[in-house]
Amino acid sequence: MGLTLRELTQIAGAELHGDPGRIITHIGRLQDAGEGAVTFLANRRYASFLPETKASAVILAVEHAEACPVDCLIVGDPNLAHARVMAALYPDAPIVSGVHDSAIVDASAQVPATAEISANCYLGPGVVIGDDVLVGPGCVLLDNVVVGDGSRLVASVTLCRDTRLGERCLIHPGVVIGADGFGLANDAGAWVKVPQIGRAVLGDDVEVGSCTSIDCGAIGDTVIADGVKIDSQVHVAHNVQIGRHTAMAGCAAIAGSTKIGAYCTLGGGAEINGHIELVDHVHVSGASGTMRSIKKPGVYTSTVPSMEHSDWLKNFAQLRHLNDMVKRIRALEKEVAVLRERDETHG
C-alpha cells in the first residue's frame, strides 16, 4: 500500500522535484524518517535537519529546495500541504455499520443502516442519526439529539437533550455538549435555579477536544458556527456564539452570552468575560484575560510571564502601589518644574 509522489504532488498542490513513481507509505520526521517516508519542513527551527534527512521525500517551501538531499514537493504552505498529505496517507478508519448488541437504542430513534452505533451506547427517544455517523463505545445521546451525516463521536461522548451537530463533526472522548449552563437567581442569599431550556447547536466540520464542555442556551441557543475547532478542557458557557472558523486552544473559557467573531483564535487558557463581543479576526494570546468587548481586529494579550521567585516577590509586591507610584512621579514632575523654573529665573 501507499501513494506515489505523483499522487501526493497533486494532493499537495506541489511542484515535484524527483521521481513521480516513488512510493510513499508513511509520514516521518525530518530527523528520523527513513525509506518510504515523506516528511515536511514548516518550521525554520528544524531546517538544520534537512541536509541529513533519510526520508524519501520532503514537503518544503521553495527557499529550502536547494538544500534538500532527496526528492521534494515544493509548496507555498508546507503546513497545509502536510495536513492534506497526512489525510491521504492516514484516512479515518472506515465505519463498521450497524448497531452493537449491547447498545440501547430507543424505539423512536432514527438510525440509518450506514451508521455505526458501538458497544454500550445509549440513544434516547427522538434521537436522529445521519448517514455514515460513528457513535463510538460508551456514548450517551439524550432525547432528541440530532447528529449530522459523517460526524464521529469517538467514544464516551455525552450529548444532552436537543443538542444538534452538523455534518462531519469530530467529537472526542469525555466531551459533554448541551448540559445546563449556570443560571441562577438570588433569593435573600439562597440560589434559585433558572431552568435552561435552550439548545447547543454546532455547525458543520466542528471539532471538539477531549473533556470539553459546551453548555446549552438558557433561552435561545448556544451556537458554534461551521468550521470552529475547539481543543481539550475548554468551557463554552450558555448562549455563547462562536463565528465560523474560529479556533480555541486547550483550557480556554468563554463566559455566558459572549459573542466571538469569525476567524478568531484564543490561545490556551484564554479567559473571556461574559456578555461581551469580539469582532472577527481577533487573536487572544494564551493565558490572557479579556474583560471588555474588542472592536478592532488584532492581537490582544495579558499574559503575565513568570520570573524567578525572588524577583517576583520584590516586583509583584509593587502591584499594590502602582497608583501611588504614579502619584509620586507626578509630584516629582511638579516639583522639578518649580525647581527648574526658579533655576532658570535665578540662573
Added chain:
Amino acid sequence: MGLTLRELTQIAGAELHGDPGRIITHIGRLQDAGEGAVTFLANRRYASFLPETKASAVILAVEHAEACPVDCLIVGDPNLAHARVMAALYPDAPIVSGVHDSAIVDASAQVPATAEISANCYLGPGVVIGDDVLVGPGCVLLDNVVVGDGSRLVASVTLCRDTRLGERCLIHPGVVIGADGFGLANDAGAWVKVPQIGRAVLGDDVEVGSCTSIDCGAIGDTVIADGVKIDSQVHVAHNVQIGRHTAMAGCAAIAGSTKIGAYCTLGGGAEINGHIELVDHVHVSGASGTMRSIKKPGVYTSTVPSMEHSDWLKNFAQLRHLNDMVKRIRALEKEVAVLRERDETHG
C-alpha cells in the same frame, strides 16, 4: 397546556397589570417573543426592546411598567421572578421509575421503587438510592455511595466510593465526585502516594456542572454545604470545605484544605490557594488568584486585562523592573528634597 397570568402572578409574587385569565405557554426573549410568551426585563441593556415587544406579558420592575405595551407582572426582582416562572412553565421531566434491563445493580444496593436507574448504569455494593432519584444513562456509582431523595444525575456521572449526596442535588454529565485527591510524600525525589480515605459529602440542593471534579478527603471529608452551586469544569480539591449558598463559576479551582465561607461567589477561572480561609460573603472576580486568607467580606480581584499586543510588549516587560522603579522614585524624591532645601536656603 400553559398557566394563566393569575397563576404566574402568584408564583412570581407580582402585581399584575393586565388580564389575569390570559394563558401563557412558554418563555421568550423581549426582542423576539410572540403570542403566548412571557418574557422579562432584568438587565437595563435590553430596555430598548420593551416598547416593541410582541410578548403576551413581561416581568419587570416598577420603573419599566409605564413603557410596557403589553400585560406586565411588576416585581421587586425580575431575575428571581423569572426563575420562579420558568420553573413553573418548565418543570423537570418526570421520573420513569424502575431499573433499566441493561443497568448493573449490585445485590446489596438499595433502590426504592420510586427511583429511575437508566440504561448502562452501574451501582456497586452498598449503594443507597433515595426516593424519586434519577440516575441517568451511563452513570457509575461505586461502593457505598448514598444519593438523597429527589437528586438527579443527568447522565455519565461517576460517584466514587462512599460519596454522599444530599436531597434534590442536580449533577450534570461528566462530573466525577469523590476521586482521590493529590496526596503525595517525597522519598528522595520519588513520590509516594498517600492513600485518600476520606469522602466527598454534598449537602442538599447542590448543583454541579458538567465535567467538574470534586475530590474526596485525604483523612476527613471534602464538604460542600447546602445550596452550593458549582458550574462546569471546576476543580474542588481534597478536604476543601464550601459554605452554604456559595456559587462558583466555570473553571474555578480550589486547592486542598481551603475553607470557603457561606454566601461567597467565585468568578470564572478564579483560583484559590490551598490551606487558606475565605470568610462569608467574599466575592472573588473572574480570572483572579487568591493566595492568602481573606478575613473581610468584600470583592477581591487580580484580573489582568488584555491589551493590544504591542502595548503589552512594552508595558509588561516593566513588570520585572517594578522594584527598581520604586527605588528610582525614592532616589529622585531624596535628591529633589535636597535640591529644594538648597534652593530655599539659597533662594
Added chain:
Amino acid sequence: MGLTLRELTQIAGAELHGDPGRIITHIGRLQDAGEGAVTFLANRRYASFLPETKASAVILAVEHAEACPVDCLIVGDPNLAHARVMAALYPDAPIVSGVHDSAIVDASAQVPATAEISANCYLGPGVVIGDDVLVGPGCVLLDNVVVGDGSRLVASVTLCRDTRLGERCLIHPGVVIGADGFGLANDAGAWVKVPQIGRAVLGDDVEVGSCTSIDCGAIGDTVIADGVKIDSQVHVAHNVQIGRHTAMAGCAAIAGSTKIGAYCTLGGGAEINGHIELVDHVHVSGASGTMRSIKKPGVYTSTVPSMEHSDWLKNFAQLRHLNDMVKRIRALEKEVAVLRERDETHG
C-alpha cells in the same frame, strides 16, 4: 484486624517510644483521633493539638517527641512515614479477577485470568491487559491499548487507540488518554485537520487525576515518564514530554511539544507554553504562566495576588502605563541631574 506499633515502626523506619505490642487499627487527625488511631504531625501549624491528642500513637519528628503525651514513632520525615503507614493500614481493595458479563471484550483482546474487567466496560481489538489489572466499571479501551501489570483504572476511564500504560499506574474516573491533539493547518481562513497518528505512552507508577486529558502525539508520541503524578483537570497536549517524578497539580496545562524535565513541580493552574523546555528541578508556582524555556533549576512565579476591588481598579489601570512611567522616571532623572549639576556649579 490492625497492625502493631512494632510493625508500623518497621514500615515507617521509625524509632519507637512506647509499647511495641499496641494495636493500631486506623489513622486519625491529631485533634480528634481516639483509641486505636495513629496520627501524625508534619505541619508545625498543628503542633498545638499535640499535647491534648487522644490518639494511640503519633508519628512525628524528634523535636516534638517530648511534647507528645502518648506513644510516638520518631522519624526524619513524618509526611513520608505517614504515607507508608497509611499504605499499610489501607491497602488497595483486592482485585476480583474475571470479566463481568456485561463487559464487551473483543475476541482479539488479551485479558489474563488475574485481571478484573468490570461492568459495562469495552475492550476493543488488539487490547492487551497485564496481570492484576483493574478495569473499573464503564471504562472504554479502544484498539490496541496496552495496560501494564498492576495498573488500575478506577472507573469511567477512556484510553484511545494505541495508548500504553506502564505498570502500577492509577487512573481516576473521567480521564481521557490518547485523544487527538489540536493539529490544524490554515487554508485561506478555514482550518484543515492534521491527522494525529502518534500515541500517548505512560511509564510505570504514573497517577492521573479525575477528568484530566493527555493527548496523543501528532507524529511521534506524547511521553509521560515513570513516577509522574498528575492531578485532576490537567491538560497535557500533543507531543509533550514529562520527565521522571515530576508532579503537576490541578488544572495545570502544558501546550504542545513542550518538554518538562524530571523532578519538576507545577502548581495548580500553572500554564506552560508550547515548544519550550524546562530543565530538571524547575518548580512553577500555582497560577503562574511560563512563556519561555527555563534553563536553570529553581522556583518560578507569576501569580498575581488579588486585592480589594477598589485597590485593583486604581492600581491595575496603571498596567497600561508602565512603559510611560519608566520614561517619566528617566526624564526626571535627567532633569534632576541637570539641576544638581547647576546647583553644584552655582552653589
